[in-house]
Amino acid sequence: xxxxxxxxxxxxxxxxxxxxxxxxxxxxxxxxxxxxxxxxxxxxxxxxxxxxxxxxxxxxxxxxxxxxxxxxxxxxxxxxxxxxxxxxxxxxxxxxxxxxxxxxxxxxxxxxxxxxxxxxxxxxxxxxxxxxxxxxxxxxxxxxxxxxxxxxxxxxxxxxxxxxxxxxxxxxxxxxxxxxxxxxxxxxxxxxxxxxxxxxxxxxxxxxxxxx
Amino acid sequence: xxxxxxxxxxxxxxxxxxxxxxxxxxxxxxxxxxxxxxxxxxxxxxxxxxxxxxxxxxxxxxxxxxxxxxxxxxxxxxxxxxxxxxxxxxxxxxxxxxxxxxxxxxxxxxxxxxxxxxxxxxxxxxxxxxxxxxxxxxxxxxxxxxxxxxxxxxxxxxxxxxxxxxxxxxxxxxxxxxxxxxxxxxxxxxxxxxxxxxxxxxxxxxxxxxxxxxxxxxxxxxxxxxxxxxxxxxxxxxxxxxxxx
Numbered sequence: 001x002x003x004x005x006x007x008x009x010x011x012x013x014x015x016x017x018x019x020x021x022x023x024x025x026x027x028x029x030x031x032x033x034x035x036x037x038x039x040x041x042x043x044x045x046x047x048x049x050x051x052x053x054x055x056x057x058x059x060x061x062x063x064x065x066x067x068x069x070x071x072x073x074x075x076x077x078x079x080x081x082x083x084x085x086x087x088x089x090x091x092x093x094x095x096x097x098x099x100x101x102x103x104x105x106x107x108x109x110x111x112x113x114x115x116x117x118x119x120x121x122x123x124x125x126x127x128x129x130x131x132x133x134x135x136x137x138x139x140x141x142x143x144x145x146x147x148x149x150x151x152x153x154x155x156x157x158x159x160x161x162x163x164x165x166x167x168x169x170x171x172x173x174x175x176x177x178x179x180x181x182x183x184x185x186x187x188x189x190x191x192x193x194x195x196x197x198x199x200x201x202x203x204x205x206x207x208x209x210x211x212x
Numbered sequence: 213x214x215x216x217x218x219x220x221x222x223x224x225x226x227x228x229x230x231x232x233x234x235x236x237x238x239x240x241x242x243x244x245x246x247x248x249x250x251x252x253x254x255x256x257x258x259x260x261x262x263x264x265x266x267x268x269x270x271x272x273x274x275x276x277x278x279x280x281x282x283x284x285x286x287x288x289x290x291x292x293x294x295x296x297x298x299x300x301x302x303x304x305x306x307x308x309x310x311x312x313x314x315x316x317x318x319x320x321x322x323x324x325x326x327x328x329x330x331x332x333x334x335x336x337x338x339x340x341x342x343x344x345x346x347x348x349x350x351x352x353x354x355x356x357x358x359x360x361x362x363x364x365x366x367x368x369x370x371x372x373x374x375x376x377x378x379x380x381x382x383x384x385x386x387x388x389x390x391x392x393x394x395x396x397x398x399x400x401x402x403x404x405x406x407x408x409x410x411x412x413x414x415x416x417x418x419x420x421x422x423x424x425x426x427x428x429x430x431x432x433x434x435x436x437x438x439x440x441x442x443x444x445x446x447x448x449x450x451x452x453x454x455x456x457x
Binding site for chain 2: 090091113117118141142143145146147149150151157159160161162167168170187
């Protein structure tokens, strides 16, 4: 059975193997499959400047095998939208203690039928609700927008779509709400809380209070 | 950024803002007509892509199409040969109608639908495919004669179309699963008698089956239609033209 694990700086020593799989799959999916060639690494592990002690990973693991993942990062620190994609946020870059940036979302190819997506989307909402987060921001390929909306997410555009590596992409903010969590759970027939927090307290409180 | 593309952006964000407050499909159509006209579009349709068992008119969510063209298109079942629909199933990217490939020699019906559309001022078009999270496939296709369609206007139209589709979906609540899971003849029959005011016991007597079997057909219809009870199942079956009374 697939579970979503919360991994931070504090418990990553339990997950070294899963995190290596995560970076390897990121390379396979973002570089080799989607063609974001700027991220290519000789060792086949995709690691960027935001894979640091502030990042939180929510990884879907089934019997030791990683089947999907995503990363959350404080928007008060320099983050991808503020540093790499500010031109996508014509309406302004949201930055606050209760806003996280949501990046490197993926599901492995053989699990792309919907349920693993719903599980990861539900995990994101559930984690953020528990942390008092109100919104996550993300850069996403446009064809994902209706999928988020059909999952029950309220999505606010931060600008018009623009081409990134030949794909129309948009910067957007997704509202965190109990209603969205319940909607996506219902859609996939998921019951109740599903996050696993090995060696973590119930709330992480690692969001920095000052802009770096 | 030029002044003009800034205006497209403003129009797009304001359009998206207005959609939330619209109470009905009719008001969404009016709002889309008003905004899409600014880009030269005269006609548009939001429709699911029909499975082989479904008719085109069962999957259309909303439209501003010439009535005569809708009748011809439905009667001729052009949805099965329309190159725009075909490309929709195979791409997640927006495209212009002229980019939807077909072979005039070997696919005369595909040529026919594209040619006849021009008789209704549907000369050029822009189509946004939707591939939903549960396999729901749909599109928003818009057209006209003198379009303002460029690399500057397309991003605004793309965004507007995605939000217009979502508002239509929220208001009209199309069936997420279709095709093979359409109602069986017995399920339709029991719902039709329910619509006519008959109880499960009455229906059982009329059809010569037990009340329990009638209830089982209704429960299974409710599941297929995503309905909470018999009343909603009847309403949805009528909405999707699965039953007529």
